[in-house]
Every structure is written in structure tokens, then in C-alpha cells.
Amino acid sequence: EIVLTQSPGTLSLSPGERATLSCRASQSVSGSYLAWYQQKPGQAPRLLIYGASSRATGIPDRFSGSGSGTDFTLTISRLEPEDFAVYYCQQYGSSPLFTFGPGTKVDIK
Amino acid sequence: QVQLQESGPGLVKPSQTLSLTCSVSGGSISSGGYYWSWIRQHPGKGLEFIGYIYYSGSTYYNPSLKSRVTVSVDTSKNQFSLRLSSVTAADSALYYCARAAYVSGSYAFDCWGQGTLVTVSS
Numbered sequence: 001e002i003v004l005t006q007s008p009g010t011l012s013l014s015p016g017e018r019a020t021l022s023c024r025a026s027q028s029v030s031g032s033y034l035a036w037y038q039q040k041p042g043q044a045p046r047l048l049i050y051g052a053s054s055r056a057t058g059i060p061d062r063f064s065g066s067g068s069g070t071d072f073t074l075t076i077s078r079l080e081p082e083d084f085a086v087y088y089c090q091q092y093g094s095s096p097l098f099t100f101g102p103g104t105k106v107d108i109k
Numbered sequence: 110q111v112q113l114q115e116s117g118p119g120l121v122k123p124s125q126t127l128s129l130t131c132s133v134s135g136g137s138i139s140s141g142g143y144y145w146s147w148i149r150q151h152p153g154k155g156l157e158f159i160g161y162i163y164y165s166g167s168t169y170y171n172p173s174l175k176s177r178v179t180v181s182v183d184t185s186k187n188q189f190s191l192r193l194s195s196v197t198a199a200d201s202a203l204y205y206c207a208r209a210a211y212v213s214g215s216y217a218f219d220c221w222g223q224g225t226l227v228t229v230s231s
Binding site: 031032033034035037043044045046047050051054056057088090092093095096097098099100101102103 | 146155156157158169171172173205207209212213214215216217218219221222223224
């Protein structure tokens with residue numbers, strides 16, 4: 001079973017700053033089958049990035065994903081007020097087929 | 110635009126069976142290409158994949174829950190359902206239905222219901 005670890009657990013930043021979130025897998029994630037989601041309080045998660053680096057429909061270009069193998073990164077180039085949320089990475093392919101990381105909370109400094 | 114909506118009891122007694130239904134609107138489950146899925150989130154915690162069903166009826170369950178989970182589909186009603194048997198307090202969570210779409214050679218959850226809170230308590 002692939003275990004995803006996200007760091008940091010909490011990231012305290014100010015609007016306009018750059019956010020760099022890490023997702024590390026215990027084994028190589030095949031084919032860059034890695035996605036990122038944003039979840040705000042009281043809302044369902046929203047798909048941001050799939051295939052490690054492709055933005056989902058309607059996602060602003062300040063969000064970008066990179067990485068391969070076991071190390072992946074979500075970058076928010078300039079934080080907007082609406083970007084303060086919890087971010088999850090998710091892998092596809094290894095049992096139990098879909099696995100999520102524990103999340104990184106981006107909060108206002 | 111596809112929308113998903115969960116429904117079902119918010120309170121289930123221990124040892125009983127949790128049953129939830131997800132109604133799909135704005136698109137047909139039978140169109141293929143998607144895994145219709147259930148995901149849960151314990152309060153203040155992360156996300157746990159429960160299982161999925163394809164419109165043809167083929168299923169996949171998280172091995173950690175496999176012995177207790179059944180996901181079924183009713184294409185005539187454009188709905189799919191979750192049954193989780195022998196529930197305990199550890200099954201209390203926010204349950205989401207979601208659609209896993211095939212994108213760039215992988216699957217990602219591109220559409221989610223709003224979630225329904227289920228509490229297991231006597």
C-alpha cells in the first residue's frame with residue numbers, strides 16, 4: 001500500500017505570498033497518477049491538479065503542480081484570500097487504488 | 110453540468126447497516142467512462158476511499174472495508190448506493206459520493222456531492 005505524506009501540516013502565509021506544498025509517496029506513483037484537491041470548511045473537495053501537473057477545468061493558473069516518482073509539489077504562486085484552505089494529494093493505481101494524503105492547511109498569517 | 114446528491118439516514122445504530130444513495134443529475138451514469146465512488150471523511154480528518162462501481166456493475170472496494178461494503182447501481186434511476194454493514198462508532202463520518210474521471214491516463218475525482226453526515230449511535 002502506498003502511503004502519502006504531506007508537509008508541512010500547516011503553512012501560515014500572507015495574501016500575495018507563494019505557497020509550496022509537498023506530497024511524498026512511500027513508493028513510486030506510477031505514471032504521475034497524482035492529483036491535488038482543495039477543501040474549504042463545509043465544502044466538498046475540489047479537483048485542482050491531475051496527472052501531477054495538469055490543471056483541472058476552471059482552475060486559475062496561479063496553481064501549478066510538479067513532480068514524479070515519489071516527490072510531488074503543489075505551488076500557489078500568489079495567494080489570494082480564497083486560497084486559504086486545506087489541500088490534499090491523492091494517488092491512483094496502487095492498492096487501495098485511491099489513497100489520499102493527510103492534508104496541508106494553508107492559513108492566514 | 111453533472112451534479113451529485115447524497116441522501117440517507119443521518120443516524121444509524123451500532124451493528125446495523127448504513128445505507129446511502131447518490132442521485133446523479135445533468136448526465137447519465139450509463140454513459141460510461143467514470144467510476145461512481147464513495148469517499149468518507151472523519152470529523153477533522155482526511156479522506157478515505159471506500160469503493161466504486163462502474164455503470165456495468167463492476168465494483169472495487171477498499172480492502173480495509175471490503176468485507177462490509179456493497180456498492181450498487183440503478184441506471185434506470187441514475188443512482189448508485191452504498192451499504193456498509195456492522196457499523197460502529199468508527200464509521201461515523203461525512204460520506205461523499207464522487208465521480209472519478211479518466212484524465213491523462215489516470216483517474217481523479219472531478220465531481221463531488223456536498224456530503225452527508227452519518228453518526229453511529231444507539
